[in-house]
Amino acid sequence: MDNPFEHAPAEAAGGNPFAAGSPALQREPITFSGRGGEYFGIWIVNLVLTLLTLGIYSAWAKVRRLQYFYRHTTLGGAAFDYHGDPRAILKGRVIGFMLLLAYNVSFQFSMIAGIAVAVALAAVMPVLLMRSLRFRARYSSWRGLRFGFDGGTGGAYSVFLKWPIFTVLTLYLLGPMWHQRMKAYQFNHARFGSAQFAIDAPVGAYYRIYGAAIAVVLLGMAAIGALLGSLADGNRAVFGLAPLLFILLLLFVQPYLSARLQNLVWNHMQLDGHRFESSVSARRLYWIMLTNLIGVIGTLGLFMPFAAIRLARYRLQSVTMLCAGPLDDFIAGQAQDAAATGEEAADLFDVDIAL
Amino acid sequence: MSTSPSDPVTAVAALYFDGRSARAHIVTLGVTDGVLHVEGDDVSRSEPLGALRVSEPMGDAARLISFADGAHLEVRDHAALAALLAATGHRDAAVVRWAFEPRMVVIMLSALLLSVWLIMQYGLPWAARITAPLVPDSAMTVLSERTLEWLDQALTRPTALPAARQQALREALSSVASIDGQPIVHTLLFRSGGQLGANAFALPDGTLIVTDELVALAGADAPVLAVLTHELGHVQQRHGVRMLLQGSATALFMAWYLGDISSLLAGAPAALVQAGYSRDMEREADDFAVKLLRARGQSAGLLAGMLEKLAAAHGEGAASRSGPMGWLSSHPDTAERITRLRSTEFAAD
Numbered sequence A: 001m002d003n004p005f006e007h008a009p010a011e012a013a014g015g016n017p018f019a020a021g022s023p024a025l026q027r028e029p030i031t032f033s034g035r036g037g038e039y040f041g042i043w044i045v046n047l048v049l050t051l052l053t054l055g056i057y058s059a060w061a062k063v064r065r066l067q068y069f070y071r072h073t074t075l076g077g078a079a080f081d082y083h084g085d086p087r088a089i090l091k092g093r094v095i096g097f098m099l100l101l102a103y104n105v106s107f108q109f110s111m112i113a114g115i116a117v118a119v120a121l122a123a124v125m126p127v128l129l130m131r132s133l134r135f136r137a138r139y140s141s142w143r144g145l146r147f148g149f150d151g152g153t154g155g156a157y158s159v160f161l162k163w164p165i166f167t168v169l170t171l172y173l174l175g176p177m178w179h180q181r182m183k184a185y186q187f188n189h190a191r192f193g194s195a196q197f198a199i200d201a202p203v204g205a206y207y208r209i210y211g212a213a214i215a216v217v218l219l220g221m222a223a224i225g226a227l228l229g230s231l232a233d234g235n236r237a238v239f240g241l242a243p244l245l246f247i248l249l250l251l252f253v254q255p256y257l258s259a260r261l262q263n264l265v266w267n268h269m270q271l272d273g274h275r276f277e278s279s280v281s282a283r284r285l286y287w288i289m290l291t292n293l294i295g296v297i298g299t300l301g302l303f304m305p306f307a308a309i310r311l312a313r314y315r316l317q318s319v320t321m322l323c324a325g326p327l328d329d330f331i332a333g334q335a336q337d338a339a340a341t342g343e344e345a346a347d348l349f350d351v352d353i354a355l
Numbered sequence B: 001m002s003t004s005p006s007d008p009v010t011a012v013a014a015l016y017f018d019g020r021s022a023r024a025h026i027v028t029l030g031v032t033d034g035v036l037h038v039e040g041d042d043v044s045r046s047e048p049l050g051a052l053r054v055s056e057p058m059g060d061a062a063r064l065i066s067f068a069d070g071a072h073l074e075v076r077d078h079a080a081l082a083a084l085l086a087a088t089g090h091r092d093a094a095v096v097r098w099a100f101e102p103r104m105v106v107i108m109l110s111a112l113l114l115s116v117w118l119i120m121q122y123g124l125p126w127a128a129r130i131t132a133p134l135v136p137d138s139a140m141t142v143l144s145e146r147t148l149e150w151l152d153q154a155l156t157r158p159t160a161l162p163a164a165r166q167q168a169l170r171e172a173l174s175s176v177a178s179i180d181g182q183p184i185v186h187t188l189l190f191r192s193g194g195q196l197g198a199n200a201f202a203l204p205d206g207t208l209i210v211t212d213e214l215v216a217l218a219g220a221d222a223p224v225l226a227v228l229t230h231e232l233g234h235v236q237q238r239h240g241v242r243m244l245l246q247g248s249a250t251a252l253f254m255a256w257y258l259g260d261i262s263s264l265l266a267g268a269p270a271a272l273v274q275a276g277y278s279r280d281m282e283r284e285a286d287d288f289a290v291k292l293l294r295a296r297g298q299s300a301g302l303l304a305g306m307l308e309k310l311a312a313a314h315g316e317g318a319a320s321r322s323g324p325m326g327w328l329s330s331h332p333d334t335a336e337r338i339t340r341l342r343s344t345e346f347a348a349d
């Protein structure tokens, strides 16, 4: 056989993606080869071992889960990889769990103790989130080159403390702008090897997406109010259904938001002249999420690994890289050598920030 | 290259990345005398096997062979690599093999279901029993206040019982409410039950709530006291806190278990678990009530009679309308309990 790499998208790319001097602006789709039945095995072993070790194994489980998803994701004939150290993740989880416990317990004792702990958490959270972004990027790789994140402390306090406060003070009117600033912080400081990511999604686009979602939520809430009002007929207990209906309403809007936001972010992303194209359809995402939810409920959760694979496949395969030059040209960044030093505690808080 | 099965250790096709650039080198691998040789496309490298790390197998996904200096190989020629690894005596970790063996997956699934059942049935109740005494009183007060607020807002209305009757019942309860010479801290409140009908319940801090409808149904004070001693049993043995701890642990587990999809659903199972006391707890509360009643020279029959009246008052059809806090839904197996209370074990005196 002349091409031993079954998954190389040579045909789709219109040539051998490994050859130097490939034609400019060729399309490199992201492919995902994970399968639900296969992932089920990993998932169930992770679950049982985590239960038997009272949660300690969950750090190893997380690494194995991410490795499954990363390694089944290919671009330009090569897979992504995840290198996180389970021991660092475990340390982060233990500290995170204690902080969470302190937060919950302190409120039981007194309001003042609770507020003190909450303020302390708000003060350290931006740094923890920044470190979590750094950890996630640094331990992700493609074609042997690591990703990286150089965002500073000032930026972290701006997007994870200042903007949330602004947002609340303006009754969420600044929410979309906060989201735009957050994505800018996340991606303008991200690198692949020595190549810098850049995002230029305009704030108006965020407002359009959130505006549509909020309009639907408001209409839905009015409908719920009218429905319950007519059903209640003096019986106030019927209003106990309101939170459930509200959750259903949010589940209805969520696929729209996540589809449009993914498209917005990736369609405005640049990596050293390369661009991306994301074409997630809100309707298809809605269908996938709805059937996933039904499957998960119907099987008491056993469908979850299949659901996760379906969702990842659709979202990943909706993204295509528009290459301005050969993918072979990326080189390692200078900070690459510093990867191992001083970052052991990076994953203090195992908080994931959704792409 | 050819990969006929008769070929013992074939060359394996792979991609080589040096860790400094993204360039993919098309290479072939081979092993001789414990040394891996990489040849092809501007690369010629040999490395002892001990210095290499092979990634876990993950279905169709490429397996990675990493060098100490950051270079790595991506291999998708799984059959050839498996033959090569077998020849070198490499064996994957047990945990990894389990994930891809159908037999182990079935065993793991059974182990999961069994352990969840064991934990729900024995583990959590045991842990809750141990930890319930450690919950500070202030936490129980906050919890009880919130529950009472919710009850008053959503379900009950102010009582219409005359103040004198209320006072008489309070005094009567105070004279019963002691165990081994120690008084049991409690507060007795009266409410009009509304849709709850004839009902009584205990909050974790010792607040007892009895509805006007139950007082009317009982007719006299003694049967009301019988029910209240049962509720005192729930307070004394911290059943409310135990149910709450069990519910919280379940919610925590569900949030983690369903975390992949949505933590929004996590509240529902916890609510289900919290909906009622367990059968064992009802027995404990009944035993406690009988102990108090006997101390006053009264019989277990009082409680049994009251249970019968309550069951009749709520009836089959009415039970479903009695809501989440209803006597029948929070006190299961009423018939069984009545039989037990009337049995020789309790009617001895």
Ligand SMILES: [Zn+2]
Pocket (backbone or CB within 6 Å): B230, B231, B234, B277, B282, B285, B330, B331
């Ligand atoms: Zn009871």
